[in-house]
Ligand SMILES: Nc1ncnc2c1ncn2[C@@H]1O[C@H](COP(=O)(O)OP(=O)(O)OP(=O)(O)O)[C@@H](O)[C@H]1O
């Protein structure tokens with residue numbers, strides 16, 4: 593459909609100075625499109641948490657975004673180690689982040705709960721040894 | 734209080750001044766854990782923290798903080814300073830403890 597806009601971002605592995613670039617780029621694109629600032633903020637927060645998880649816990653990955661008049665859909669796909677126990681990973685405070693990552697301010701175990709909180713639809717699929725795919729939708733209204 | 738007023742005030746050292754000085758500061762917010770701040774910091778906060786790395790800048794920008802105040806004598810590292818310039822984020826630093834810095838802002842907002 594012509595009134596849908598697709599955007600794709602590569603998230604490079606292990607690069608903390610660049611982590612967040614995809615979210616920043618999406619944020620400025622949405623602003624330029626005139627999307628309501630509160631919606632933009634929700635998308636930016638949800639996407640950043642997913643993007644940073646791909647860098648910290650996986651080996652980077654790919655993010656596909658579709659903007660339609662009704663909603664913004666983000667699909668974050670990585671080929672990292674996967675998550676053995678999703679229910680546990682979703683708990684506020686659960687984190688396997690190593691010390692060097694915690695020293696940067698990560699590791700509160702709030703990333704996945706934030707993604708759920710700031711998206712209107714949230715789905716996470718993961719297979720150990722294969723990778724993780726997170727799908728989030730934020731409604732326009 | 735506008736960001737401009739805080740820059741003029743001189744109570745905190747200005748490390749980078751963005752072009753957004755007309756922006757209103759609504760409240761101080763304190764937290765050093767990035768994803769807690771990301772999830773709970775209201776938009777337009779003056780974010781008082783000791784974490785001065787690039788990820789602090791990313792969170793401030795994505796969660797719409799009005800500015801960052803690095804307290805307890807912490808500094809921005811080189812990549813973070815570049816990111817502040819690039820992302821147009823106003824950053825201050827101070828030797829004050831986190832509470833004192835946040836309380837000072839609170840007092841200015843409620844003066
Ligand atoms: N893409 C992923 N691949 C593999 N494991 C993941 C992925 N995303 C999250 N996890 C696992 O789920 C846990 C919880 O993730 P969450 O984002 O909530 O917290 P965190 O990243 O550890 O810390 P924070 O996000 O608060 O800085 C992680 O510690 C990790 O074990």
Ligand SMILES: [Mg+2]
Nearest residue numbers: 641645703704
């Ligand atoms: Mg996380």
